[in-house]
Each structure stands twice: as C-alpha cells, then as structure tokens.
Amino acid sequence: MSSLSIVLNFQAGLGVLANMFLLVFYTFIILCHRPKPMDMMICHQAFIHIVLLITGTEDWFGDISESLNIDKDFQCKTNFYITRVMRGLSISITCLLSVFQAVTISHITSLLAKFKYKLKRNMISAFLFIWSFNLLFNCYHIFYAGAFTNVSATNQMKVTKFCSLFPMNYIIKALILTTAICRDVFLVGLMLATSAYMVIILFRHKRQHKHLHSLSHLRASPEKRATQTILLLVVSFVVMYWVDFIISSTAILLRMYDPVILSVQKFVMNVYPTITPLIQISSDNRIINMMKHIQSMCHQIFKKR
Template structure:
C-alpha cells in the first residue's frame, strides 16, 4: 500500500513540474507572439492537468484549505468539484486538440479544409462553451459530496480520506451516469475518428514521398511530428480513460470503494497528465531549442 502511494506521489510531482514548465512556455508564446490555435489549446491543457493533480484527494489544494481553517465539508466540496470539472475539461480539450490538428493537416481538397480559417476566429468561443458546460455539469457534485463522517452509520461511499459521496436516488444516479457516459463516449468517438483520419493522411503523405524521393532523404516535417505526437496522446488517453471508466463504474454501481482500488485508479487517471507534457516537451522543436539555449547559457 505505502509503495503504491509513493509511486503516486512521484508521478504527481513529476506531472506538476512538467506541466508547470509547459504552462510558462506556452504563456510566454501567447504573451509575446501571435499564438497558433494549437498553442492556446496546449496552454489550457497544461493548466487543466496541473489543477487535476493538485486537487486529487488530500493533495496540495486540500492541505491549503485546511491550513486556512476551512471546514472539512467545504474543503471536500471544493476539491472534488474542481477535480471533476478539470477531468471533464481534460477529455474535451484533448478531443479539441485532435480535431484542430486533423483540420490543420487536411488537404486543400478535403471537406475539413474550409474550417482552417474558422478555427482561428472561433477557437475562443469553443473554449467558452466547453468551460461553461463542464462548470455547470460539475455543479451537481456539490449536492452529492460531503466531508467524510462514518460509512457504517450514513452509508456514505468514501472516495478519499476525508471525502465521501452521499447516497442518491437510483434514477438520479442513472441519469448522471448516462449523461457523463454519453458525453465521454461521444468525445472518445470523435478522437478515434480524427485519429484514424490523421493516420490515413500520414500514410498517403508517406506514399507520395516514397514516389518522389528516396527513403534515405525523407525528413519528418514539423506538422508530421506534431501529428504523430497528438496521435500518441489520443491513443494513450483512450486506453487510460477506459481503464479509469471501468474502475469508476464498477465502484459506483456496487457503492464500494476499496483503498487499494482508489490508489490504482489514481495511478491510471494521472498517467495521462504526467505523460502528456513529457511527450510535448520531447517533440516540440521550439521547446528543445529553448532548453538547449538555457543549457548553453548556464554551462
């Protein structure tokens, strides 16, 4: 048990540090230059992942609220609400990342090509809609989560050391689960569709290059590298999402949360926000160039 917790803490620490680095990097681009839609999306995704990690269970934000003498109930509602909103935004923004990249690399003759200019002008409206939906949808949790008291007396389902879900009507539970699953299945479906589309585009591009040049002279363009990175992120997200989904649904329907299961779920859930920034850092030429300059400056 303690070894699993230590692994989670190392994972969380690495995730926060990597995402903080990316957040400052993309923020500097947005402030000092004309950012691309992908920079705006990546910046939001890194912020969301930081908030996801620091609001999980009895982590950083919970400790801050406790030090400020907030009651256990307020601490629980705040951290649980923010965490679930961020989890919803994570899947939404990842889906948006996949869609925008598919539009970006689409040939001029394709159906998606006409949306290239619209992406730049409408991206902020999309952000507003996604944030508004998730903030409103997540507000239901305020009524069904509370500070943990005693499971045997209240039939609460303990989800962290100091937080639990209160019993809810089967109809309400079924409705909430149906809406959440419908949203997630739709978004995962969109990600898989755009991912397949990008694979087809890359395959066609590879075949054309083989006809025009020898394989030894083939060089991956920045767009191709970015597409491959996003494909890896989408595939990894989908796998981690379904593992987390299976654990969550099984536990919710049975109304039982085992401590070991909770730790395993955390490891699965936060593998994505930890791996994502590492993949982005190693694949973005601008970041690699910045790191090389910093290294040469200090060494």
C-alpha cells in the first residue's frame, strides 16, 4: 500500500468515526429529547458524510464489492451514482444550515425573521426536495459510467483505477453541465451571501455589547458560537470546493488519468466531510459537557480503586 493510500485511509477512517459519533449523538437527541431544527440537519449531514467517505475511498468500496462478489460494471455505476448524490446532498445541507442560521440570528423586525417559523415548519419538505432533486439529477451516471476496458478502442475517459466515463451526446452533456454549474453557483453564492450577512450581524452585535449588561452577553453567546461554527463550515466547504473544481476541471480538459492527481483530488474531496464533525463536536456544549461528565465519572472510578 502506497503512502498516499495510507493517508487517504486514515483520513476516511477519522472522518467516518467522527461522523458516526455525531450521528449516534444527534439521533439520541432527536428520539429522546426535544430536537432543534439544527440538530436534524447536523444528523442528516453526518449520515451523508459517512456514506460519502465510504464510497469515495476506492480501497474500502472495492473491498466491500469484492466480498459481496459484485460485478465490476455495476460496482462502478453504483459508486459514481452514490458519490455524486452524496456530494450534491452535502453542498445542499451546508447551504441549508447557513440559511437557517442567518434567519435564526436575524433581528425580529428584519425581512428574514419572517421565514424563521416557515423554515422550521417545512424542514421535512426541504429534506425531501433536496433528496429527490439529487437522486433524479445524478441518474445519468448510471448510463454513462462503467468498468474501464480499453481507452483507445472505446474512447472512454478513465477517471478512477477501474472506472471510466463513456462518451455522451454534446447536447445532453451541455444540459447536464449547465444544470450542475447553475446549481453549484446558486448554492455557493447563497452560502457566501448568508455568511456575509452573519458576519455583519456579529460585527453589530459586538459593537452593541460594549453598552449592554454582561448577563445579556452570556445569553447571546450560544447563538454567537453556533453562527461562528456555521461560518467556519461554509468557509471550509467553499475553499475545498474550488480546489476540487480546479483539479477535476484540469483533469477533464486534459483528458488524463494520473493516480497521484486522483489521490490528491480524493484527499481534497474528503477534507470537508472529515473536519465538519470535528468542528461541530468541539463547538457543541452538550457534547463538551457530556465528555466532561464521562471524564469525571472515570476519574471517580479510578480514584476509588
């Protein structure tokens, strides 16, 4: 196993474990307590990132497919389809988190504040729409992806070690690319717009707190912390998205397959789903308090011994 493969497997393993922790924690919150809309979104995001990391790590997905004796062609189609669906869901949920937080911290007299209760009430509908759109939009991967055979004979473009993309009609290709670019530009633009809005609110909030009582500051800190977390997630996503876009666009334009470039691209793709749960774990007071409680219990047990 090469050093790049070891790095990718370690990265994916760390990401899967962190996201599984988040998934279990927020599932417990949703089932046993009164969940916040943000809890549902983070739980949703954790599940998406687990699947994305597993399908995006070729060694893992390949081993699972071989153990189940799955046909190579079906394996490639499934891998391409699931990975693209999960990537679309990841950007959609991140955008939804950003929009929801911007609406949450809006002043009661602002226009965005009017959408606060509508967003809470229609959260399930938003999830269903996001899933339906991404499942339907990425269906073309089932027809235009398959097991790699011979590039020179079939004019396939090799994109992974075992998989390739088949040639498609220029009109279909143009429609798919246009729709994908419009979706991504809209979602990334919306994330940047809501992030800028949240930065402005935080700046105003900081100025106002110079003249307010300290107790008000303590009450506002959870919302401030949540906003800072979302801003950090958005910045991380946008940076990794554009780095990935540049690498993948270069590879497509040059119509080349290079194992090193592919490994670097996978590393960049997996950075966001790996660091997201770590950021959320370190910023959620409920998780921090639970960890402190467990640590205190363990300390008492060892002290008695």
